[in-house]
Amino acid sequence: MSQRPRDLSKLRLETRLVLAGRDSARSEGAVNPAVHRATTLLIADTDDLYNTPKSTYALDGMAVQQALREAVAAIEGGVDAALTPSGLAACTLALTTVARAGGERLVTDALYAPTRRFCDTTLRRLGVRTRYFDPRLGAAIAELMTPDTCGVFLESPGSLTFEVQDVPAIAAAARARNLPVLLDNTWSAGIFFQPFEHGVDVSIQALTKYQGGHADVFMGAVVSANEHWAQRVLATCKQIGMSAAPDDAYLVLRGMRTLGLRLERQSASALQIAHWLESRAEVAEVICPALPSHPDHAIWARDFSGCSGVFGCVLNAVDPARFKAMLEGYAIFAMGFSWGGYESLIVPTDDNIRRASAPQARPGPLLRLSIGLEHADDLIADLEAGFARLTP
Numbered sequence: 001m002s003q004r005p006r007d008l009s010k011l012r013l014e015t016r017l018v019l020a021g022r023d024s025a026r027s028e029g030a031v032n033p034a035v036h037r038a039t040t041l042l043i044a045d046t047d048d049l050y051n052t053p054k055s056t057y058a059l060d061g062m063a064v065q066q067a068l069r070e071a072v073a074a075i076e077g078g079v080d081a082a083l084t085p086s087g088l089a090a091c092t093l094a095l096t097t098v099a100r101a102g103g104e105r106l107v108t109d110a111l112y113a114p115t116r117r118f119c120d121t122t123l124r125r126l127g128v129r130t131r132y133f134d135p136r137l138g139a140a141i142a143e144l145m146t147p148d149t150c151g152v153f154l155e156s157p158g159s160l161t162f163e164v165q166d167v168p169a170i171a172a173a174a175r176a177r178n179l180p181v182l183l184d185n186t187w188s189a190g191i192f193f194q195p196f197e198h199g200v201d202v203s204i205q206a207l208t209k210y211q212g213g214h215a216d217v218f219m220g221a222v223v224s225a226n227e228h229w230a231q232r233v234l235a236t237c238k239q240i241g242m243s244a245a246p247d248d249a250y251l252v253l254r255g256m257r258t259l260g261l262r263l264e265r266q267s268a269s270a271l272q273i274a275h276w277l278e279s280r281a282e283v284a285e286v287i288c289p290a291l292p293s294h295p296d297h298a299i300w301a302r303d304f305s306g307c308s309g310v311f312g313c314v315l316n317a318v319d320p321a322r323f324k325a326m327l328e329g330y331a332i333f334a335m336g337f338s339w340g341g342y343e344s345l346i347v348p349t350d351d352n353i354r355r356a357s358a359p360q361a362r363p364g365p366l367l368r369l370s371i372g373l374e375h376a377d378d379l380i381a382d383l384e385a386g387f388a389r390l391t392p
């Protein structure tokens with residue numbers, strides 16, 4: 001491996017996913033890094049006890065965490081990544097890093113609900129205010145910025161309602177006032193949207209989703225565009241005492257090696273299914289940024305290189321009992337609250353939507369679909385049988 005190129009930025013994504021974080025020195029000749037289940041590091045030299053650049057405690061991470069940090073950072077083009085025990089912890093770490101008592105954060109209203117809960121509880125208690133803004137505000141966000149503003153938090157596309165934000169316009173407004181821009185970039189898996197090319201300072205990945213990919217591991221990462229933010233994020237992470245378990249880091253790194261292939265398949269199937277759903281009488285709207293019918297399609301086409309396998313679907317009015325029968329009778333789809341795994345999921349989401357703005361009117365229930373690795377034709381047949389359960 002030492003003969004291999006260290007700068008991966010010129011290589012294509014598939015190659016980067018295979019090479020990122022690999023270092024023969026760390027793996028003792030094996031392809032993959034060693035997994036150390038360690039707390040205590042034994043130190044032979046008294047000079048290495050204090051004020052040393054060497055690691056003295058395994059909470060800072062060992063070979064496998066180091067490899068994963070490098071891999072995650074390399075895929076998004078960041079300088080470093082802090083690992084967290086869940087994706088939500090990555091969101092809260094990023095928010096805590098930029099929090100300032102008496103300050104106000106501008107946060108997209110189309111936000112992952114537990115991230116919102118953190119803003120509205122813990123941060124509020126610590127004297128940090130949150131002002132939610134319309135995800136489609138774009139450059140007009142400048143009008144909301146005051147001397148109290150201490151950062152902008154984006155999530156694009158937004159959870160459950162999939163609004164695509166004009167990140168370059170928002171980032172330009174923030175940069176003019178020297179404000180950091182944080183982005184929950186989980187939907188794109190760090191693959192389809194390159195945050196640092198669009199002015200983002202700190203990118204958040206719930207590695208639990210596509211990188212883990214197998215519904216068996218929680219983890220998150222906060223990736224920084226430059227050394228300034230990397231140092232601040234890592235320092236905050238250490239102050240809080242967050243770390244990622246070695247076996248979990250191994251699983252996520254292993255998942256990342258096949259991420260490109262899985263996403264390619266999941267994306268293609270999702271598009272096929274989204275198009276099919278658009279043709280159905282039971283469906284009022286398919287909310288997928290890759291469809292020309294999506295209100296933000298132009299922004300998505302400008303800024304994203306692809307579409308992941310998660311999207312929304314609004315049904316026409318349904319009888320509640322029949323809707324329940326539709327959801328509970330699937331042979332392949334199952335209901336569950338995560339996404340990005342190899343298995344297809346479907347879940348009604350109306351009850352999970354929290355917004356500061358007035359609720360959007362919809363003719364029927366809103367669903368979130370996460371398309372897995374099953375054959376798209378089988379998934380369509382499953383959905384079609386579900387629609388049959390809606391009609392008497």
Ligand SMILES: Cc1ncc(COP(=O)(O)O)c(C=O)c1O
Nearest residue numbers: 086087088112186206208218219
């Ligand atoms: C957009 C987004 N960010 C963050 C998270 C949190 O990830 P985790 O489940 O690993 O805490 C989720 C989980 O669903 C999510 O959808």
